[in-house]
């Protein structure tokens with residue numbers, strides 16, 4: 001479990017993390033999101049004791065990172081997949097890490113197998129693609145068989161197979177009861193693998209909620225889409241039921257405040273032919289854009 005309480009980090013005049021409180025729970029994949037410069041990396045560095053908080057606390061399993069006897073066995077992290085000695089082979093890199101923690105060589109072989117690096121384990125890291133480096137970073141994070149995993153952009157640079165693999169891996173790790181905390185700018189991917197989402201903007205908490213709760217914040221959540229050849233018959237019927245109706249095209253209506261079933265029933269009663277009827281699914285991307293609209297540090301010209 002990762003627990004941040006009123007966590008604050010200032011660099012001179014810049015407040016990178018501002019009174020942030022959240023919890024990443026065991027058995028759960030928690031996605032960590034925020035616009036560029038929101039303070040995600042700083043938060044992750046604070047969790048790992050690479051930075052000292054200006055105020056507030058952050059603990060892993062109730063203890064500060066600095067107080068852990070064998071950190072690799074408690075929390076595995078991948079912050080920067082490229083931060084590996086380029087002249088070392090993948091195997092040597094993992095073995096060196098393992099030795100600092102009394103982790104047996106057999107575990108090195110195991111994580112190499114788990115991350116699909118067998119065929120390149122003897123190669124120097126400097127020749128690695130970003131995808132291979134990501135796998136190596138994840139292998140290092142898994143080395144101590146930790147209860148908590150923290151991964152910064154783990155699917156960055158991975159091909160579709162790799163993306164699928166990470167999705168399954170994090171789901172499996174959470175199913176084993178581990179805490180998985182990961183950042184990603186790939187909303188679609190995160191929506192597929194995270195149970196909960198923590199969203200920050202300008203260092204502050206914007207949302208800490210389950211995926212369904214977050215999706216509910218999406219503009220399209222609760223919207224019914226209906227395509228009909230008889231909008232002139234259907235629209236008055238829907239308005240009578242208290243619906244908000246917006247014509248998207250001549251024959252497509254977006255309806256709010258009327259359930260999917262009631263739209264169908266109303267169409268039947270009004271004698272309107274329905275060609276399509278569907279509940280629009282909210283998307284994480286939409287919810288995210290909505291929640292972070294005021295917190296984007298660097299924005300292309302034009303209003304959102």
Ligand SMILES: Nc1ncnc2c1ncn2[C@@H]1O[C@H](COP(=O)(O)OP(=O)(O)OP(=O)(O)O)[C@@H](O)[C@H]1O
Pocket residue numbers: 011014015016034035036037038039040041042043
């Ligand atoms: N060592 C530092 N010294 C001064 N300012 C810093 C330092 N590290 C981060 N910052 C500032 O703190 C803020 C948060 O940065 P951080 O890298 O944590 O954001 P982020 O959410 O990880 O962004 P990105 O998505 O772009 O990686 C930014 O304004 C950044 O410029």
